[in-house]
Amino acid sequence: MPYTQDLELAVTAYKIVRDLCAVKKGETLLITIDSAGYWPVAEETAKAGEALGAKVMVAWHTTPPGYGRAGDPYLPDCLHAAIPNTDVWVEYNYQWLLYGRAWEEALGVPKRVRYLFLGGLSIDQIIRTVGKVDLTLQEEFQNTLVEMTAKARKMRITTPAGTDVTFENVPGRPINSEGWTTKAGVITFLLGQIGWAPKEDSINGTIVFDGSFSGGGEAEIGKLREPIYLSIEKGRIKNISGGAEADFVKGWIERLGDPKMYDIAHVCYGFNPGARLSGLCTEDERVWGSTEWGFGNQGPNYHGTRGAAVTHFDGTCLNSSVWLDDEQIMDCGKLLHPKLADLAHRMGKQ
Amino acid sequence: MPYTQDLELAVTAYKIVRDLCAVKKGETLLITIDSAGYWPVAEETAKAGEALGAKVMVAWHTTPPGYGRAGDPYLPDCLHAAIPNTDVWVEYNYQWLLYGRAWEEALGVPKRVRYLFLGGLSIDQIIRTVGKVDLTLQEEFQNTLVEMTAKARKMRITTPAGTDVTFENVPGRPVTNEGWARTPGPHFLLGQIGWAPREESINGKVVLDGSFSGGGEADLGVLRHPITFHIESGKWVEITGAEEADFLKRWFNRLNDPRMHNVAHVCYGFNPGARLSGLCTEDERVWGSTEWGFGYQGPFFQGNAGPAVTHVDGICLNSSVWLDDEQIMDCGKLLHPKLADLAHRMGKQ
Numbered sequence: 220m221p222y223t224q225d226l227e228l229a230v231t232a233y234k235i236v237r238d239l240c241a242v243k244k245g246e247t248l249l250i251t252i253d254s255a256g257y258w259p260v261a262e263e264t265a266k267a268g269e270a271l272g273a274k275v276m277v278a279w280h281t282t283p284p285g286y287g288r289a290g291d292p293y294l295p296d297c298l299h300a301a302i303p304n305t306d307v308w309v310e311y312n313y314q315w316l317l318y319g320r321a322w323e324e325a326l327g328v329p330k331r332v333r334y335l336f337l338g339g340l341s342i343d344q345i346i347r348t349v350g351k352v353d354l355t356l357q358e359e360f361q362n363t364l365v366e367m368t369a370k371a372r373k374m375r376i377t378t379p380a381g382t383d384v385t386f387e388n389v390p391g392r393p394i395n396s397e398g399w400t401t402k403a404g405v406i407t408f409l410l411g412q413i414g415w416a417p418k419e420d421s422i423n424g425t426i427v428f429d430g431s432f433s434g435g436g437e438a439e440i441g442k443l444r445e446p447i448y449l450s451i452e453k454g455r456i457k458n459i460s461g462g463a464e465a466d467f468v469k470g471w472i473e474r475l476g477d478p479k480m481y482d483i484a485h486v487c488y489g490f491n492p493g494a495r496l497s498g499l500c501t502e503d504e505r506v507w508g509s510t511e512w513g514f515g516n517q518g519p520n521y522h523g524t525r526g527a528a529v530t531h532f533d534g535t536c537l538n539s540s541v542w543l544d545d546e547q548i549m550d551c552g553k554l555l556h557p558k559l560a561d562l563a564h565r566m567g568k569q
Numbered sequence: 570m571p572y573t574q575d576l577e578l579a580v581t582a583y584k585i586v587r588d589l590c591a592v593k594k595g596e597t598l599l600i601t602i603d604s605a606g607y608w609p610v611a612e613e614t615a616k617a618g619e620a621l622g623a624k625v626m627v628a629w630h631t632t633p634p635g636y637g638r639a640g641d642p643y644l645p646d647c648l649h650a651a652i653p654n655t656d657v658w659v660e661y662n663y664q665w666l667l668y669g670r671a672w673e674e675a676l677g678v679p680k681r682v683r684y685l686f687l688g689g690l691s692i693d694q695i696i697r698t699v700g701k702v703d704l705t706l707q708e709e710f711q712n713t714l715v716e717m718t719a720k721a722r723k724m725r726i727t728t729p730a731g732t733d734v735t736f737e738n739v740p741g742r743p744v745t746n747e748g749w750a751r752t753p754g755p756h757f758l759l760g761q762i763g764w765a766p767r768e769e770s771i772n773g774k775v776v777l778d779g780s781f782s783g784g785g786e787a788d789l790g791v792l793r794h795p796i797t798f799h800i801e802s803g804k805w806v807e808i809t810g811a812e813e814a815d816f817l818k819r820w821f822n823r824l825n826d827p828r829m830h831n832v833a834h835v836c837y838g839f840n841p842g843a844r845l846s847g848l849c850t851e852d853e854r855v856w857g858s859t860e861w862g863f864g865y866q867g868p869f870f871q872g873n874a875g876p877a878v879t880h881v882d883g884i885c886l887n888s889s890v891w892l893d894d895e896q897i898m899d900c901g902k903l904l905h906p907k908l909a910d911l912a913h914r915m916g917k918q
Contacts, residue, residue, distance in 0.1 A: 247645040254619070269604070269631060274645035276630040281619060295597040295624035300654035301647035 222259070224346055231350030232263035236271060238354050239410075240307045240335055241401040244272030249305035251298070253282040255313035257342050264309060276301070286435070287318035294319075305332055307400070312338045329404020336408045344502055347493030348409055353566060354398075357410060360490065360562040361396045365413055367556070368488075369394050371543035374417070376486075376510050378536045379551060380446050384424030386417040386454075386486075392522045406520075411491025411505040414513075416523035419454035422483055426451055426512050430535030432464065433500035438471050438532060440464055441498030447534065449512075454525075456481040456514070468532075477515075479528035484517035486510060489535070492566050496537075503535050507568055508552025510539040572609070574696055581700030582613035586621060588704050589759075590657045590685055590750045594622030599655035601648070603632040605663035607692050614659055626651070636784070637668035644669075657750065658684045665689070667755075679754035686757045694851055697842030702759060703915060707748065710839065710911040715746045715762055717905070718837075721892035724766070726835075726859050728885045729900055730795050734773030736766040736803075736835075742871050755869075760840025760854040763862075765872030768803035771832050775800060775861050779884025781813070782849035787820050787881065789813055790847030796883065798861070803874070804830040805863065826864075828877035833866035835859060838884070841915050845886075852884050856917055857901025859888040 236242045248268040252261040261277050268275040280298055283290025294316075302308060302316070303325040315338040316322050325332045337345060368374075368388070377383045398410035428447040432440040445462035459469040472480050491505035504511040513533045517525040538552040548556040554563045563569045586592045598618040602611040611627050618625040630648055633640030644666075652658060652671040665688040666672050675682045687695060718724075718738070725735045748759035775798040781789040794811035808818050821829055840854035853860040865880035866872050887901040897905040903912045912918045 247647055249645065249647045254615075265604075265629070274631050274643065276628050276645040276648050278626050278628055278647075278651070279615070280626040281624050293624065295599065295626040296654040297597055297599045297628075297651035298626050301628070301651040304646040304650035 224342060225259075227346045227350050228259060228263050228342055229266070231346050232260070232267040233270075234349055234354065235264055235309060235335065235337070236267040236273070239349070239399050240309065240333060242268055242271050242273045242307050246273050246306040247304070248273040248275045249301060249308045250275070250277045250311065251302070251308065251316060252277065252279055252311040253313055254279070255282040256311045256338075257340075260340075260342060260345055261311050264311075273307075283314050286315045287322070288320065290314055290316070291320050294321075299324075303332065307333045307335075309335045310338050311340075315339070326404070326406055329406070331403050333400040333403060334406045335400050336406075339499060339501060340409070344497065344499070347495070348411070348491050348502060348505065349493075351493050352410060352491070356562055356566050357398070357492070360559065360566065361398065361411070361413060363558055363562070364488065364490070365394045365396045367543055367548065368413070368415070373544055375542040376536070377540045378427060378429065378510075379538055380429040380536065381425060381427040381448065382510075382536045382539070384422065384426055384451060386423070387421035388415070389418045392416055393520065395520060409491065409501055409505060411494060412487050412489060414485050414487035414521075416485050416517060416521035416525075417483075419483060419524055422451055422454040424451055425449065426534070427536060428534030430496055430506060430509055430537045431498055431500065431503040432468065432532070432534045433503070434468070434471065434532035435530060438468065440467075442496055451483065454483045475529055477529040479525065480515045480530070482514060482517070482525045482528065484513040484515060484523070484525055484531060485521055486512055488541075492568050496535075500533055504533060506535065506537065508538055508549065510536045510541070512536070574692060575609075577696045577700050578609060578613050578692060579616070581696050582610070582617040583620075584699055584704065585614055585659060585685070585687070586617040586623070589699070589748060590659065590683060592618055592621050592623045592657055596623050596656040597654070598623040598625045599651060599658045600625070600627045600661065601652070601658065601666060602627065602629050602661040603663055604629070605632040606661045606688075607690075610690075610692060610695055611661050614661075623657075633664050636665045637672070638670065640664055640666070641670050644671075649674075653682065655682055658682050660684070660686050660688050661690075662688045676755050679752075681753055683750040683753055684755045685750040686755065689848060689850060690758070694846065694848070697844070698758060698760070698840050698851060698854065701842050702840070706911055706915050707759060707841070710908065710915065711746050711748065711760070711762060713907055713911070714837065714839070715744045717892055717897065718762065718764070719744050723893055725891040726885070727889045728776060728778070728859075729887055730778040730885065731776040731797065732774060732859075732885045732888070734771065734775055734800060736772070737770040738764070739767045743869065745869065758840070758850055758854060760843060761836050761838060763834050763836035763870075765834050765866060765870035765874070766832075768832060768872060768874050771800050771803040773800055774798070775883070775885065777861075777883035777885060779845055779855060779858055779886045780847055780849070780852040781817070781881070781883045782852070783817075783820070783881035784879060787817070789816075791845055798863070798883070800832060803832045805832070806830075824878055826878040828875070829864045829879070831863060831866065831874040831877065833862040833864060833872070833874055833880060834870055835861055837890075841917055845884075849882055853882060855884065855886065857887055857898065859885045859890070861885070
């Protein structure tokens with residue numbers, strides 16, 4: 220008996236398996252989902268894999284009490300053993316396996332596994348952010364923007380809420396474009412995020428979070444009621460101000476007691492046409508026309524200079540305006556660059 | 570929204586995890602089920618494991634086109650990797666992983682994994698053959714019968730359909746007692762007790778009137794006409810009966826393996842919920858039946874018949890059994906006082 224949006228979910232699952240993961244006949248496809256996750260997503264993905272001739276296994280398992288390494292002691296051994304032994308791994312876990320021991324074994328040094336992280340997304344969210352997306356246009360949009368950004372030396376980002384920040388890019392540092400995992404060892408995330416680490420000591424100005432804030436645990440604030448203002452000098456937070464949420468964040472960072480938590484780790488564009496501000500970081504940081512700033516731990520995939528910190532937090536700035544060198548390519552979330560504007564129009568976004 | 574027998578299934582799952590597998594807090598519990606299996610059984614078993622504090626994983630996967638090694642090339646690698654890395658493995662697969670490569674790795678030499686095979690059973694079957702069974706009485710019944718059988722030197726089995734066979738037991742050969750997976754190694758559905766008699770001592774007629782299972786085209790299921798195997802010194806020398814017997818003779822001839830004539834084992838069937846269904850796992854446990862296996866003799870029987878190209882099983886209903894000079898059962902009805910009392914309390918007579 221079908222439930223609401225079951226056909227949409229089937230289409231979504233098929234796109235995930237065929238288009239995002241390029242699963243081929245005879246390959247092993249592992250789908251992991253904990254008991255807090257949304258089972259129908261895993262079930263439909265398995266069906267799509269089976270239809271494409273893959274050897275499919277869904278591992279449905281105990282939900283650990285935390286993400287990544289925090290969850291490791293609570294997971295079944297057989298799950299750990301399964302994870303490195305697959306060609307494709309799609310993760311739908313609510314309490315992510317991402318960055319845990321089994322993940323490290325499978326992906327720390329990329330070998331066989333192609334990994335797509337879609338953890339924590341509800342059925343509705345995954346339909347909106349994958350199923351309804353025109354993947355051809357999305358890929359062209361992301362590739363175009365990645366190419367342009369990689370060429371830009373100086374950038375400026377502003378928002379109506381008061382963000383006004385400038386920085387320089389470092390030639391050669393990777394610009395991660397999320398969505399597809401078609402080669403062995405490629406780690407990817409939900410469509411519509413493009414992220415990189417600017418030259419850290421070149422970042423100056425004001426960042427105003429007016430979308431949502433995600434720091435994990437008690438700092439998983441979700442949608443913000445009032446903006447949080449961050450004064451930035453040479454890639455570091457000098458001051459945090461705003462309302463009650465700003466005060467909480469300020470105190471929380473102080474309690475962490477790690478000066479590296481004030482460091483900017485990365486900046487990202489959000490360009491998933493289906494993403495809405497929901498309070499789930501994975502979706503919020505992809506809201507169309509937003510920018511997102513990450514602080515604290517800087518992943519090695521950014522090739523930056525900041526490195527490890529005790530944890531990491533992200534905040535979202537809505538309706539951004541972006542300048543690449545002297546060219547403004549977006550104004551308050553609306554694309555100005557002709558090619559990007561045309562693609563955005565065809566994607567139904569403007 | 571619950572389906573029919575959902576509460577019964579929950580009870581069954583809890584008994585499997587707590588009583589049959591003795592799952593303890595912190596242990597890893599792996600449940601495997603292919604897409605041809607009955608998913609709710611796996612789901613409820615996972616819930617029971619979780620409630621008992623186990624680290625639970627259900628592997629729901631592609632159904633291979635055959636059993637055991639025949640299925641190996643069609644299975645996901647991650648399934649193979651998972652199987653040896655668990656404390657308890659409950660198998661609900663329709664196309665069994667039993668005797669496949671991953672099974673061999675986990676259980677060829679039992680180390681860590683306690684394995685309970687419940688493959689191919691429908692929801693109704695598993696409720697009848699596990700959920701509704703009084704496990705305390707069942708264990709006492711099985712233990713009593715195992716002990717008595719292990720002591721018997723000479724045996725005779727007859728049935729109303731014409732079975733009349735005698736044989737000797739070999740002291741020290743194991744009498745397997747299925748149902749509980751409390752120790753590392755392979756374990757099977759409740760209510761089967763099996764052993765290999767002294768092969769050359771087996772003589773007489775075995776008349777199969779329940780069902781016959783030979784795999785593939787020789788999975789005859791419930792028989793329309795009896796099939797008589799004429800046994801001399803532990804080998805069948807003739808098969809007689811109607812068209813099913815004729816089919817089997819041709820089928821054995823095509824196999825062209827003289828070891829397929831060997832008697833591999835005999836078993837008692839004593840699962841109070843089993844009914845003749847055509848599924849070998851259930852049929853060979855029908856209360857008061859005996860079952861004979863021919864061909865491949867599993868190493869755990871510690872017999873001297875050894876391997877063969879394949880293995881077949883047939884069921885003789887309503888058996889009468891003599892241990893040395895004592896008749897303990899008459900046409901499926903227990904005569905031995907302790908067994909008869911237990912059978913009565915189990916609702917069987």
